[in-house]
Amino acid sequence: MQQQTANGASEVQQNGQTDGCEGDRAQGENGVEEVTPELSVVQQEMVRLIGQHLVELGFKKSADLLMAESGCRLDHPAAARFRQCVMAGEWAKAEAALGELRTMLDDPNSLKEMRFLLLEQKYLELLEGGQAMEALTCLRSQLTPLQHNMERVHQLSSLMFMSNPEELRSAARWSGMGKESRKDLMDRLQHFLPPSIMLPPHRLETLILQAVEHQRTQCAYHNTCSDSQVGENTDLCNTEEDSKVLGSGGSLLLDHSCPRQAFPCTTVQVLSDHCDEVWIARFSPDGNKLATGSKDSTVVIWDVDPETLTVTRRFTLDGHSYGVVYLAWSPDTSKLIVCLQEEAAELVVWDTERGEQICKVSNSPDDSLTCAAWHKDSRKFVCGGMRGQFYQCDLEGHILDSWEGVRVQCLAIQSDGRTVLASDTHHRIRGYHFEDVQDHNIIQEDHSIMSFTLDATGQYALLNVASQGVHLWDLRTRSLVRKFRGLTQGHYAIHSCFGGHNQDFIASGSEDNKVYIWHHKRELPVATLTGHTGIVNCVTWNPQYPAMVASVSDDGTVRIWGPAPEYRGAKTANPTTTNSTPPTANGRECEGGSSHGSFLSNGAAV
Structure with missing residues (x-):
């Protein structure tokens, strides 16, 4: 035998x-x-x-x-027969073949689930085929007696009253009678069978995907871009399926390796529109605008060109009484909070489409509102400062709630939409709930937290810690994940960011006039960018176009970083510069600064 x-x-x-x-x-x-x-x-x-x-x-x-x-x-002969019966819709024979496989199952309890899935498919096919009485018999005599997943049984019973096949398929979340739905059923059934009896579905493809993903995680410069950003290199991916496996370019015949030239290490543009040190920069959530704030009391709004990875000045927001230390875009990209130096007693909210002021928040001449964060609805925000003010406000400038005695260094709102995170003078980040007036400790550092930001999931926080550098924390486990090495961080407020494809990278300015970029799984930088001649105060990564980074410095310039010209959507070497003068919000020109950027083909990147 x-x-x-x-x-x-x-x-x-x-x-x-x-x-x-x-x-x-x-x-x-x-x-x-x-x-x-x-x-x-x-x-x-x-x-x-x-x-x-x-x-x-x-x-x-x-x-x-x-x-x-x-x-x-x-496959095992019994498993092969089982597959053949399922694909042919021979449900009685499929149940008999399933009986032969009973002793081969790793978990005997899975037999009931497999039988339920078979009978569910049989019932749905009878219904779609107009055999209502046979479907009712299957429901009453076969499905219900199993006493398994009764919630689904009740849902199936309600399908008896569906008037047409389209309504039935939609309500059942089922693709309909035929080869595709039976193949989907077989894929689900295979998960219950040991691989020695029947291979898991698409096993070779799964192994290849795992291998490719492993190589990607080991690649220091993997930063998948849209087709418009990788230009001619997208020819390597000719089908949708290939793209799922390989991303934007590549081959299974070679180990995955991204060229450094495709990473945003090259200076694309140098902007000198500000008249003094530039302290803060932020890309809008939709990636189409960049805002930069300066000691010269102005904010410049720039339009982003995703093809060339360059920006052009849209207008200047003016009229602030002190230098701009913090910027916060609303989630819908239509508004911008401008926070000023500690000596100012107000913050300003601007309409970034029209360049008009929406409101000011100023409760007392003694206030100091140096940081802010938006709620998800873009209609409320929180703000605070080092003198103990901590407010929740609306778009009319009204203070809705306040929290007394908290000296706030930096703010963010978690993904739950209600927990406000605030770093304070006690080297910690605490969570605050304004609605029920509760607070709790989340992170405790040994030195001052100069600034922090959250990733898109809200799980991780990136801290710039005085004299220590950049620290990555997991907020769910409240544990320190990694300390990034290389940069110089003293007691200046330097703003770092998450960025790149899937936010796999960390970028920060430094007091040694450089930009440092790390892979989030590596302590040492994968790239160090030079070109600034003063402290780099802030780095911001475009959330929609991962090949675009901006940095601002005490040297008074804004630098746009991108891949080498051959890896961009358009060639940017030796372009023609224009002498047009973009308008400011109030008609005033910035003295001593050019109204256009200097385009460089290679920049001073290392």
Whole structure:
């Protein structure tokens, strides 16, 4: 009697010879006896994986030939019969074949779930086929007696009253009777079967995807961009399926490796529109605008060109009484909070589409409002400062709530929409709930937290800590994940950021006039950018165009960083500069600054 090995191959034939890749002899075309090589367990599994992939691609004859020549079997015979019955919609035979597989299941309890899935498909196909009485019998006599997933049974019973197939498919969240839905069913059923009996669906593709992903995580410069940002290199991906596996370019025939030139290490543009030190910069959430704030009391709003990775001045927000130390875009990109130096007693909210002031917040001449953060609805925000003011406000400048005695260094709002995070003078970040007046400690550092920011998920916080550098914290576990090395951080307020594809990178300015970029899993920088001649106060990464970074410095300039010209959507070497003068919000020109940027082909990047 034949006995199956774990890999699905026949171990002993009736004549006593082995059949599972054990070096069988075969007659060649020229009459010479050929010996099938004996395969190891790993080799047999590889043959099965290749065979499965050939079948999934539609090359069943090639798969059959491979199995015959290797002496292996793709699936256990009982599993093969089960698959055949399911795909043919022969539900009674499928249940019988499932009974044969009972003793081979790792978890006997999964048998009921598998039977339920079979009967669910049978019931839905009967309904769509107009066989209401047969469907009712299946529901009452087969599905309900299982006493399994009764919530779903009740949902299925309500489908009896559906008037047409489209309504039925929509309500059942089902693709309809046919090959596709049965294939989906088979994929779900395969998860309950041991891989020695039936391979998990798409196993070879899964392994390749895991290998590619592992190589990506090991790549220091992997920063997947849109087609417009990688230009001609997108020719390497010719199909949607290839793109899912490889991203924007690449090949399975080579190990994954992104060129450094495709990473934003090159100066694309140098902007000198501000008249003094530039302290803060922020890209808008939609990535189409950049705001920069300066000691000269102005904020410049720039329009982003995603093709060339350059910006052009839209207008200047003027009329502030002191230098601009902080900027906060509303989630809908239509508004911008401008926070001023500690000596100012107000902050200003601007309409960034029209360049008009929306409101001011000023409760007392003794106030200091040096930081702010928006709620998700873009209609409320929180603000605070080092003199103990901590307010929640609306767009009319009204203070809705206040929290007394908190000296706030920096603010953010967590993804839950209600927890306000504030760093204070006690080297900590605490969570505050204005609605129920509760607060709790989240992070405790040993030195002053000069600034912090959250990633898009709200799980991680990036802190610039005085004399320590940049620290990454997990807010859920309240644990320090990593300390990034290389930069010079004293007691200046330097603002770092998350950025790149999937926010895999960290970028920060430094007191040594450089920009440092790290992969979030590495302590040492993957890139150090030079070109500024003063302290780099802030770095901001475009959230929509991951090949675009901006930095601002005490040298009075804004630098735009991007890939080398050949990796951008358009060539930017030696462009023509214009002498047009963009308007300011109140008609005033900034003295001593150019009204256009200097475009560089290679910059001073290291």
